[in-house]
Structure formats: structure tokens, C-alpha cells
Amino acid sequence: MAQFSNYPLIRVLAEYTRNPSERNALSYLCSREGGTAYLSQVRANQLCLLDLLLALPSCQPPLTRLMEQLPRLMPRPYSAASTMKKGHVDFVFNTVNFERENGRLFARRGVCTGWLEDLYSQTVSERPKIHVYGRSNQNFRYPEDLTSPVIMIGPGTGVAPFRGFLQWREEREVQKNDASLGPAWLFTGCRYQDADFLFSDDWKTWLESGILTRISSCFSRDDPQSSVKYVQHEIKRNFKDVLDFMESNSKATIFVCGDARNMAKDVQLALVDGLIVEKGIDKAGAESIMADWIMAKRYLQDIWT
Template sequence: ANDVKFQPGDTIGVIPNNPDREVEEILKCLKCLDKADTVVSISVKAGTLKKKACVPLYIPTKTTLRHIFKQCVDIRAPPKKIFLRILSVYTGDPLEKRRLEELCSKEGSDNYSKTIVEARTTLLDLLITFPSCCPPVERILEHLPRLQARPYSIASSPLKNDSEFHIVYSLLKFPLFKPEIGLRYGICTGWLDSATTPIQLNKSGTDLLLEGISNLSLHDNTIKIPVYLRKNMGFTLPTDPTLPLILIGPGTGVAPYIGFLQHRAIEKQTRTEIDFGEIWLFFGCRYKDRDFLYRSEFEKFVDDGILTRLFLSFSRDSGKQDIPKYVQ
């Protein structure tokens, strides 16, 4: 990251891939698995009546179906009603067809909100639930949005190390309609977790993690995570270091404040003539023993006088408080 000039408060955009298992299942349901790796040309159908029809910029005009479903389109996006209408056209079973028509009808709006939007139903969920639905792959691609980058706050300061930056994420898990496929994880967090498996922290401590990181190099082709810097001009340390700060961050939301505190700690060492303002941090999570991110770092910031006050709230620790308390 030598050419990335970041500051505390900035974020990075992580460009993920869709899960291989889900991509495989979608291609199988669409009866395209046998030609998933064949290079195809993508173009607008001749004679189309749609105004200003064009191939979206995020879909290459010459590529493979596997590449498109893995890296270009968001296969987890809740299908819109117009998409359900298209799916119903290519559904052979009368009962399944009727169900899809109900979901996309005006009368079925409440059911659509509950069954599709709130339940985070995906294209794969629908193809599994309605096995007689088998639309042409081109109709699917017309309605899948772009796979967007996910933003993560930078949890480090360039004053400590300007050649690397840190992020923190929480691995989200969701049930799948088809249990044999396994658990469904957040697209980006699941991909990050899978991509970094060789150097992940094991239960016995940090030694293996540090060893794994030290063995990596810029020429290592085993782990590649595309990212780009997102400057955040409205979320930075004040230019006047004498101003007091109140920081509030539940869970992984505390990540940018680690960068703030690291920055302030080094500034205090190098700018001894300044009377720095107090910093109060409010941090909350569910369980003290399981979710207390950066515990040792916070304690050191307090001991070193960087943090003036540290307020903690653990909402799910049974027996320690009668009513759950939250920091925001």
C-alpha cells in the first residue's frame, strides 16, 4: 500500500466475488453448467424494442457465464416484481407459476415484502423453490444488478505504518433454502474469510497469524483482494488537537476510532508542546468475552493516557444487568 495515501476516517472499497457454490447451483438450475466456461459474446438482441438498449458496462462483451455470475452481477439482490413476472413466464408448473404471479401482483405487495424483501430471498432461493422455472440466461442477466464493492473503515493510522492498512469485519451467516449447500455468509465477509483462510488467527493465539502474514509478499499469487481507497473528508480528526472528542462505536463500528487513537498516540509523542483535548470512547457489543474487539488496545490507550474515559456496554451478558443497554 506504499502508493495509497490514506488518513484515519478513510475507508476502502473491497471488490468481492460471489460464492462458488451458489454460482454453481444457479448455473445448474439454468441448465448452463456444461457451457459455464465457454467464452461467449454478449450483445443486444437484434430488433429489440427497448429504448436505448445496451449491454451494461459491468458485463464484458466477451467472457464466460461463470465469470459474469461470479464477479459481475449481484446474485443476492432481492428480485424485483418485474423480475418475478419474467420468471413466471418461464415456469412450467401451474401452481408454481400462480405463486410467482401472486407475489408480483398489486394484491400480493404485503406478501412480496415479507417473502422476498424482508426474508432476503435471492434468485437461487427462487430457482430452488420453483424447480419448473427455467428462464433463458439472457433474461436473468437483464435483471441482475451490478455486484457492488463493500466499504470498510480503515482501522489503523499511517503515522504508525504507511505501507499497510487494517480493516475489521464480522462474518455474517444466513440459512440457505437448500441445506446441503451449506450456510450462506455475507458476500464480502464470506469471501474475505475464505480468501484469508491460510493466515487466519487460530484458537491458540496470534503466532500462526503473524507467521502467515510475514510469509506473504507482493509476489504471492495465492491471496489477491481488489480494493480501492475511498476518501472521507467529512469524518476526520479535527485540525485543532486541543478539541475534546466523544467517539461512539458499537461492534465493528469502532474500527475507524482505532486509527484515530493510534494517530493521536503518535502525535502526542512527537508534539509534546500541545495540550491535547480529552477523548471519551463509548463502545458496545453483545458479549464481553466473545465480541469485545480491540480490548487490549483500548486498555493500553487508557493506560497511556490517550483515552481519557472508556465506557463499555454488553447487551447480552446474562446475570450482569437486568435490562439490555446499548451505546446508541
């Protein structure tokens, strides 16, 4: 029912809609001329199958026909927020909420995160077994060379893999000031420091032990007057140090994890802007440095929409 309404699905719905004006509305949405209306009314508002069925009461497709149109439920990937040392893997998720607005006729949650959230109201023995499988990401790994400086940028649940990175550093049992462990700088953030700052105790412990050498955190809703709300603002504010970090060691690497739609783009823009200002070069020159970092695998992303 939460399946988003694509062209083939709307075409089938139109076939089984008795009321002519409702049928015409559906036919228009999946026609060539109706492309713009489809994008602005259905796609942009993320209307799902149930929204359309509720809005168009004369649309009554047979269940079998509907089932043919619905894809298999796909697995959702989640970043591991820990190493495997303790015999289990932690992960964190953000419940996706779709409010009742913009043509959506009922409020709903994301299919997987809504379900995961409900598991918390059950006792451990009531919870079903969840089938999970591991998938390693060869392009987003802690550097082989432990002396490499790392900058980790991960607001919200994007911070998950960096907790794993830092646990791994800790497991190497490299002591504070040990020359074999390069510096590790974390940029993270959330809305409210007191309500949703993930793993804050871990960061504190690791700062004290030297496993984490620096943290730059920001909280977008705590201070309405503050101009530093998101990680990209922190990056801009500290850009001179970021550049020193990257230029001090040819293996220094920036890792970015989290939202692809806004955050990842804004972080890249902040880095380009910083390069322009700090190095006194033009935009093309700054973008070329970014491209070099990407080519040399010194700028790595694990991002999702």
C-alpha cells in the same frame, strides 16, 4: 445467486415457469395486489434468487435472460481501522450470516464477508490480490483543533474508525496531560468480552498512556441479569458526564459509527432522553438541542445498514 429477488427479476422468473400454480405465485408477488405479500414473504425474509429457484422447480429461465437481470457486483465499503503510518490499512468485518429459515432454503453468508472469511483458511501466498480503493469521508474526520473533546460511540465493527482516530492522536506524540490534546471518551461494546472485544489491548495501552482518557464498554451476552447491555444504556447511565462534556467546550463533538438500523437510532433516543431528564426540558426542547449539535457538526455519524 445471492442476488435479492426484486420485482423485475420475479417477473422474468414467472415468464419461464411451466407449472401454472408456481407461475401464478410468482406473478402475484410482482403484481400491484401482491405488494404486501412480496414485502412480507420475499423482502423481509431476504429471499434470494437461489431460494426461489429451489422452491419452484419448474422455473427454469435461460442463463442469458437471467444474466440480463443481475446487477454488477457492487464494491463494499469498510472503515479504515488504522492510520496509514505503517504502510498498510487495517479493517475489521463481521461475517453476515443468513440462516436457513423463514423460507430461505439454504444457509448462506454475505457475498463479500463470506469470501473474506474464506481467505483466512488460505495461506498468504494462496490468497488472491484484492482490489481496493480509498474513499475519504470529509464529514467524519477527527477535529482540526486538537483541544476539542471527542466522544466516540462505536459498538462492534463500528469501533474501527476510532482506532484510527486514537492512532492518529498517538502519532501526534502528544504526551499525557499535554494541554493541546482534548479528552477522548470511547463507548464501545460487543457480545462477549472474552470472545469478541475488538482491539481491547489497544484501548488498555492508550488508557495507560492518556491517548484515550475514558472508556465505557458493555457486553450484551455476558450477564443475562444486567440492564446495561448496549452502548445506548451506557450513554444513559453516564449522561450527566456526557452533557458536561458537550457543554464544557463549544467544539466538543460526538462521533457515532456502525449499525444504522438499531444502534444509531437508539443512541439518538438515549441522548434525547438524557437531555429531557438532565435539563428538565420537554421532548421538543431536547430534539432541538440535538438538531443544533447536528447543524454545528458536533454530532457526526458514519452508519450503515
